Amino acid sequence: MPVSSLLAVEDLSVRFTAGAVSIEAVRSINFRLAPGECLALVGESGCGKSVTALALLGLLPDYATITGKVFWRERELNALSPDERRAYRGRRMAMVFQEPASSLNPVYTAGEQVAEAIRLHRRLPRREAMAQAIALLEEVRVPDAAQKAHSYPHQLSGGMRQRVLLAAALACEPELLLADEPTTALDVTVQKQILDLLSQLQRKRRMAMIFITHDLALVPQLADRMAVMYAGSLVEFGPAAAVIAAPAHPYTRALVTTHPELWVGGEPLPELPGLPPDPSQRSEGCPFAPRCQHVQPVCQTRFPPPVPLGEGRWAACLTSVAGSLVRRRVVP
């Protein structure tokens, strides 16, 4: 039964080219997002998660070539002119970045930067926009919002800055929020607060969210569904709880079993040996093949397509391992 999707990504690929060097950062991504749904995009550094997010917003640099299609409610975004595309940013979809310290302009106050988004999309006069900005800061639980609005970024703590960024992103009531590792640069204690905040805001505003992270443990709290990314392509997809409880793809399985918090069967297994493949040299077969313990000859020659596993899950694995793994839970 077709769900009216907010965002539909079809066969999205991103290639960076400069001179003789060419790197395929993202390869053939497919997924759909329903309104109000939270999707977690999980993977280690360098796997292309951020590039995907930037591709959705249309913020990739000139030397990036994007193929494939991105649909926003049936409207194809890549076919739009730059100005039309710009209208979607901030208003329909907004992004929160990883480094709060450098994502805020040091020469403008927090309030000014939130108000800027408001004035841009809602065309309110300065005073009103500032008042709205303060209200937003209160909504993201910045204490002393009125005073903090007149503070400069270097006077605020990391957690505070991230809240300011969040406020700026929410300023125009976007339908989709892209959160790129929003807590990675923060203290552990603050991380939980921000995550709670994100969760609340998402539900309260009925916002769709793509939550990018490398830490699996953060996923269940926020996400309805999750997508696992490895070396530029999606390797597993499905409802978050189910995937974590019984990961199907060998990579996902490795992620779960080596995670100190998720793995409850005694000592976490040792880290997976090896590294993700060099992005400038992508091979024909499955990118995970060199590190996979279930690897078979066919894995080296064919790029694995998504294999449906039932219950809205699929895994990009050619072996029959994935299917059998579905039933073997690792997390109760």
Next chain:
Amino acid sequence: MPIGMSLLRKSYRMTVYLIRRLLSSFLLVIALLSVVFFVIHAAPGDPLDLYADSDLDASQRDLIRQRLGLDLPVWQQYIHWLAAVLWHGDFGTSLRQHRPVREILQEAIPNTLLLTVAAFVLHFLIAIVAGVLLARHRGHPWERTATVSGLAVYSLPNFWLGLMLILLFSRQLGWFPTGGMMSLDAEYLPWPRYLLDRLHHMVLPVLMLGMGSAMATARYLRNSLSEVLEQDYVLAARAKGLPERTVLVKHALRNGLLPVITLIGLSFPFLLGGAVATEVIFAWPGMGRVTIDAIWARDYPVIMATTALAAVMVVVGNLLADLLYGWADPRVRLTTKDVP
């Protein structure tokens, strides 16, 4: 009210900082004046020559020597001179023109300021436009041309550039006057035409003075802007949906210009030095021309005065640039307690 208190505290800190800077600048000025005095007086020869024409007979010289207090020890002379300068702005009397040096300076300095300020504006206009263009279009073939031509302009003798400008635009093409601040009958012109005449005379000298290192500043700005454009907050600004022009001007330039402000301080000695050549070439009656004339005439009171003043102007310029930077960058403005 907490907001009020913190504002009060901030302005107190700023004031303290200001006072400290003014004080150290003042001490620097005194030191500069002293250097000028002692350099001149360290020269071989009769110190009387510094204050009186050399073609006077012995008895007249002794009289003058006494009157000017030159028979006093050097330290006392120094104190007297310094006091005269600081309290009254009195640099003595010009040997050649037989009138107070202060008068000469009062006439000359505004002319030099006119030239240098106009050149300053031109310099930074060119630099900003070129810098932004270069930053936007990195890797463009233009970049090579711009760098090379910038280097060429930077490497040529400024006085020769002035001569070439005169050769081409004045003598050959006849578009601009060869020199001077205004035409001979300019005073009788009605107001708008007077202004036009003055501007007409300013074009070539300002070009000569302002073009010199404009491309170097442009390159500096380009580098600074390129760095800024890589920053996360620029990406975040784009993600908000801001038009590219706003991102560039409001976010990138505002930050990218900060290091360039420090260059403003550095450009003062350069501009003042260049003004000397410009005024000689274009017969512009400013401080530079006065200095050169004074050197030929061995008019030491004037030489001392202009050298000292040039240094003072540099100090003042640096002070202003520092204050400007402090105001422009809130990180400096609100966190400095005391800056050395």
Next chain:
Amino acid sequence: MNGTIKPSARLRFWRVLWADRSARAGLILVLALVLCAVLADVFAPMDPSALGSAAARMQGPSRDHPLGTDLLGRDVLVRLIHASRVSLTIGWVSVVVAVLCGSFIGLAAGLGPPAVDKILMGVTDLFLAFPRVFLVLLLVSLTAPSLLLVLLVLGLTGWMSVARLVRAEVLSLKERDYILAARGLGISEFRLAVRHLLPNVLPTIVVAATLRIGSTILLESFLSFLGLGTQEPAVSWGTMIEQGRPFLLEGWWLATFPGLAITLTVIGYNLLGDGLREAMDPRTVVAGQRHARVFTTRS
């Protein structure tokens, strides 16, 4: 690591320098000009001050006189070549003087007790506050103009920035391990400075010196133009420009070519200086490897 540069590093240095097109051009220019100055008598065996025939006066560029002749019939090209000697000599010698003074002061400030450092740097900053032109003019006004005076004055007004540079280098090198080790062995400060610090500061000094030669030549030509520089018969390019000034339109070649000569010279030194700086920087990669840095996207 005690002062000698590894041969492979030296080779790399030359390779990087040669690979950089601008630096290569600068090097060639500088060498050509030095050759021209040194071998002036070979290239132009005529006497530059010898008066030419009356018929040859004020001729524009022609086959006989590629750059024209002046009021007295003297060939401009010949005078240009001989004048290069003067300009280059002054440029090099005064820069050497300035660099020697500056290095010494910079070393002393960097290595000495904080009091000495403060005093030396205070004096340096004091002199830096003067626009160099004014300082030079002030000093020149004290006695009659001559070659020696110009040399001295230019040298004495140019040491300040070198001193600051050297001091900064010394301060950063001072904390390096091999210096501490040498100190631990009981080596005297002087020996330390000369044998260990100096060779490592040398690259910076060389770059600074090269870049300074350009600005010194410009300043010297201005002095000569004003008549405050070298006097006849040691004519410099600046003097030639001054001599051509009254005939700016009718005899444009007189003022134009010396200026071009100066420009080319300074361009050469600036290019070379920039190239040297790039080549000495261990982070500079030979072109081609630069592209690898481009893709620094996050995760």
